[in-house]
Amino acid sequence: MHSIYSDGTKTPEQLVALAKENAVQLISITDHDIVEGIGPMRLAARNAGLDFVTGIEVSAGFADKPIHVVGLGFDENNPELLKQLKDTQDKRKQRAVEIGQKLENLGFTGIAQGVYTKVSNPALVSRSHFAAWLLEKGFAKSSNEAFTRWLNQGTPGYVPIEKISVPRAVELILNAGGIPVLAHPGRYKLEDWKLQELINLFKDSGGKAIEVTTGSHNEKQTQHILEIARRQDWYASTGSDYHYDASRAKPGLQGDLPKDLKPVWLLLENKIESHLKN
Numbered sequence: 001m002h003s004i005y006s007d008g009t010k011t012p013e014q015l016v017a018l019a020k021e022n023a024v025q026l027i028s029i030t031d032h033d034i035v036e037g038i039g040p041m042r043l044a045a046r047n048a049g050l051d052f053v054t055g056i057e058v059s060a061g062f063a064d065k066p067i068h069v070v071g072l073g074f075d076e077n078n079p080e081l082l083k084q085l086k087d088t089q090d091k092r093k094q095r096a097v098e099i100g101q102k103l104e105n106l107g108f109t110g111i112a113q114g115v116y117t118k119v120s121n122p123a124l125v126s127r128s129h130f131a132a133w134l135l136e137k138g139f140a141k142s143s144n145e146a147f148t149r150w151l152n153q154g155t156p157g158y159v160p161i162e163k164i165s166v167p168r169a170v171e172l173i174l175n176a177g178g179i180p181v182l183a184h185p186g187r188y189k190l191e192d193w194k195l196q197e198l199i200n201l202f203k204d205s206g207g208k209a210i211e212v213t214t215g216s217h218n219e220k221q222t223q224h225i226l227e228i229a230r231r232q233d234w235y236a237s238t239g240s241d242y243h244y245d246a247s248r249a250k251p252g253l254q255g256d257l258p259k260d261l262k263p264v265w266l267l268l269e270n271k272i273e274s275h276l277k278n
């Protein structure tokens, strides 16, 4: 789940309440490139009696695509990880200035400053915040439309950002004591052979699990990744990838993991902070 500490709209307390409504037992906050929400989420989980594990979604790159590597059960004070995250946050800020300039030049007057009315944590600026401004001003009917017209690669507002490699993202998570999970692999629009190349690279660098049921996959994508997880005997992860109500599944409603898969929490046993009340 994403929170106001990155590009979500809910506080950790609100996320916990949503998760509880849907009978979730184990939660993690996986904000983009930032650990600030982990402390508040841990507290909210403890207060609500939910099991908790630390989480993050690290931005990486492969074949010119943005790839997300989730880390679970890591030490959120690990200096090497924090140093890299700070660097990524700074690059995001610089990119935001450039995106703002490009969109102003295209005639979206006020967006360069206005986007910050959408940013909830100044440390973490995302393209999603530009999408939210465009949506609010009526220039797009959905966040997805804002991305496909103005923000994605190949559109006039696109600004590339320097990304770390997938092996480096995996290494950072492992060095911080965590379990690296390849997030929503069905979403990357890679040809089958290229997706397999990504999965092999992820595994060879120490990746441990792939996400199968997620709010970021449609039914077909879930089936595709489910087959890969079965055939290649991956540990499987599940998560809503919840950002806000109009996006993706609500916490706990992304679909359960099929029972024959090895769930990622088997790898997290000594990392889960248990608060479940019986």
Ligand code: AMP
Pocket: 007, 032, 059, 066, 125, 126, 127, 128, 143, 144, 145, 147, 148, 243
């Ligand atoms: P960034 O990390 O700043 O480049 O922004 C990427 C984030 O924007 C993703 O993690 C998603 O949350 C969101 N996003 C990407 N593509 C779309 C889309 N087509 N529609 C809505 N949200 C998107």
Ligand code: MN
Pocket: 057, 068, 183, 184, 241
């Ligand atoms: Mn993601």
